[in-house]
Amino acid sequence: MSKSNKTVPKLKFNEGWSYAPAPESASHVKLQDRYDLFIGGKFVKPTSGKYFDTINPANEEKIAQVAEANSADVDKAVKAARTAYDKTWKKIPAKERGKYIYRIARMIQERARELAVIESMDGGKPIKESRDVDIPLVANHFFYYAGWADKLQYAFPNKIPRPLGVAGQIIPWNFPLLMAAWKIAPALACGNTVVLKPAETTPLTALKLAEIIQESGLPDGVVNIITGFGETGAALVNHPGIDKIAFTGSTDVGKIIQKAVAGTNKKVTLELGGKAANIIFDGAPIDQAVEGIINGIYFNQGHVCCAGSRLFVQESVYEEVLQKLKDRIETLIVGDPLDKNTDVGAINSRAQLDTINKYLQLGQDEGSEMFQGSCGLPGKGFFCKPTIFTNVAQSSRIAQEEIFGPVLTIQTFRTDDEVIEKANNTPYGLSAGVWTDKGSKIFNLTTKMRAGVVWANTYNKFDPTAPFGGYKESGYGREGGLHGLGAYLKL
Numbered sequence: 101m102s103k104s105n106k107t108v109p110k111l112k113f114n115e116g117w118s119y120a121p122a123p124e125s126a127s128h129v130k131l132q133d134r135y136d137l138f139i140g141g142k143f144v145k146p147t148s149g150k151y152f153d154t155i156n157p158a159n160e161e162k163i164a165q166v167a168e169a170n171s172a173d174v175d176k177a178v179k180a181a182r183t184a185y186d187k188t189w190k191k192i193p194a195k196e197r198g199k200y201i202y203r204i205a206r207m208i209q210e211r212a213r214e215l216a217v218i219e220s221m222d223g224g225k226p227i228k229e230s231r232d233v234d235i236p237l238v239a240n241h242f243f244y245y246a247g248w249a250d251k252l253q254y255a256f257p258n259k260i261p262r263p264l265g266v267a268g269q270i271i272p273w274n275f276p277l278l279m280a281a282w283k284i285a286p287a288l289a290c291g292n293t294v295v296l297k298p299a300e301t302t303p304l305t306a307l308k309l310a311e312i313i314q315e316s317g318l319p320d321g322v323v324n325i326i327t328g329f330g331e332t333g334a335a336l337v338n339h340p341g342i343d344k345i346a347f348t349g350s351t352d353v354g355k356i357i358q359k360a361v362a363g364t365n366k367k368v369t370l371e372l373g374g375k376a377a378n379i380i381f382d383g384a385p386i387d388q389a390v391e392g393i394i395n396g397i398y399f400n401q402g403h404v405c406c407a408g409s410r411l412f413v414q415e416s417v418y419e420e421v422l423q424k425l426k427d428r429i430e431t432l433i434v435g436d437p438l439d440k441n442t443d444v445g446a447i448n449s450r451a452q453l454d455t456i457n458k459y460l461q462l463g464q465d466e467g468s469e470m471f472q473g474s475c476g477l478p479g480k481g482f483f484c485k486p487t488i489f490t491n492v493a494q495s496s497r498i499a500q501e502e503i504f505g506p507v508l509t510i511q512t513f514r515t516d517d518e519v520i521e522k523a524n525n526t527p528y529g530l531s532a533g534v535w536t537d538k539g540s541k542i543f544n545l546t547t548k549m550r551a552g553v554v555w556a557n558t559y560n561k562f563d564p565t566a567p568f569g570g571y572k573e574s575g576y577g578r579e580g581g582l583h584g585l586g587a588y589l590k591l
């Protein structure tokens with residue numbers, strides 16, 4: 101059993117030397133200067149003729165121009181999806197639908213390296229995350245749902261599963277291609293057609309997916325991908341030809357969408373913000389827990405709705421955990437997302453960096469103590485040092501509001517009841533983590549925590565077969581697994 105070991109010497113790792121750069125090659129990446137809208141199986145110019153830049157947040161350089169869809173373009177895309185639904189997609193045998201989805205999955209695997217590099221260039225996440233987590237999961241989602249396409253009656257025995265029709269899907273910038281996969285794969289498997297809008301700061305991998313879909317021979321109009329800002333998303337939500345809205349993003353926009361669809365026949369699933377509690381009990385394997393905490397909040401710059409942004413440590417191991425966290429933070433490598441050694445990449449946009457910096461100031465103004473690693477930051481681009489706040493009150497805004505950055509608040513507790521009360525005391529309920537050597541504690545906490553996912557002695561583990569979604573202001577509906585199929589069917 102791992103117990104407090106206060107004689108562990110302070111790590112001197114990385115002092116006076118550093119890793120040589122190990123950049124992933126981008127020479128195989130094929131990108132155009134300008135991307136149009138993918139509607140009805142073709143790339144078409146936007147009605148307004150307007151384009152906007154998508155930049156690399158690690159160096160602030162333009163990567164490409166992307167079309168801005170207005171309501172006329174949204175209308176074209178929805179009509180193309182409706183025609184495809186009526187004329188082809190709902191008529192072809194389910195096993196044929198499955199074949200197309202399998203083909204897309206295989207093509208994603210074949211182009212995995214290119215997609216990973218583009219994801220890191222456009223979004224700022226470290227290549228080891230996009231290469232080892234995002235893109236394999238993208239392919240896995242398509243494989244998983246391809247398998248269900250002709251087995252829906254087994255998934256829902258004694259029911260007659262029917263598609264909903266045309267799905268409007270709006271996704272954020274933190275997992276650009278993975279969110280596209282979460283939305284498109286189950287929708288197609290269930291026989292729906294799709295209009296997808298990626299986030300304005302990370303449109304490129306969705307447009308690459310459009311190229312893959314075009315090459316795959318999927319019938320025209322079954323998947324349409326349109327780029328633009330919030331107004332484009334709003335035009336999609338409000339279009340009368342949409343049967344279902346699937347949204348992942350901020351709680352504020354989720355509330356706008358919920359109001360917009362009230363009183364219509366549109367079905368909705370919302371996956372919104374989070375403020376996950378990660379809880380370390382005194383009997384936990386401390387080193388493993390510290391690594392899990394670091395993974396849960398820093399490895400993706402905290403750009404994860406389920407990021408473990410609030411740490412609760414049982415009082416008796418608090419000093420040990422805090423010291424080990426600080427030591428580990430000193431070893432984290434912050435910098436070029438395309439470098440294979442990088443742990444913490446770039447913040448997605450200047451606006452997001454400004455938001456994070458506002459919270460760093462706010463936390464100090466509220467009386468909390470801030471600790472940051474001593475690493476330097478690159479001169480250009482949007483970066484933030486991994487940060488810890490201690491001396492945090494339960495009511496502090498940094499402990500209540502979603503920061504969406506590499507910022508961890510730490511609080512202590514003595515009993516199970518106290519930590520359950522504290523962990524549940526936010527408007528959110530997306531995920532949580534428990535670190536302990538006692539199965540009984542795991543059962544006690546998982547049944548009492550109001551969170552969609554509770555990880556035990558691990559964190560941020562995803563699998564296409566497992567449903568994911570939130571309680572309270574984290575949204576409703578589930579994606580992944582059988583639940584994810586149900587969200588795209590009339591039963």
Ligand code: ADP
Nearest residue numbers: 270271272298299300329330333334349350353
């Ligand atoms: P985040 O804070 O993660 O950027 P947002 O909710 O602002 O989350 O954005 C998520 C997605 O929602 C993006 O694709 C964005 O363009 C889109 N969006 C923003 N505002 C609206 C809106 N009013 N209606 C529909 N979609 C919107």
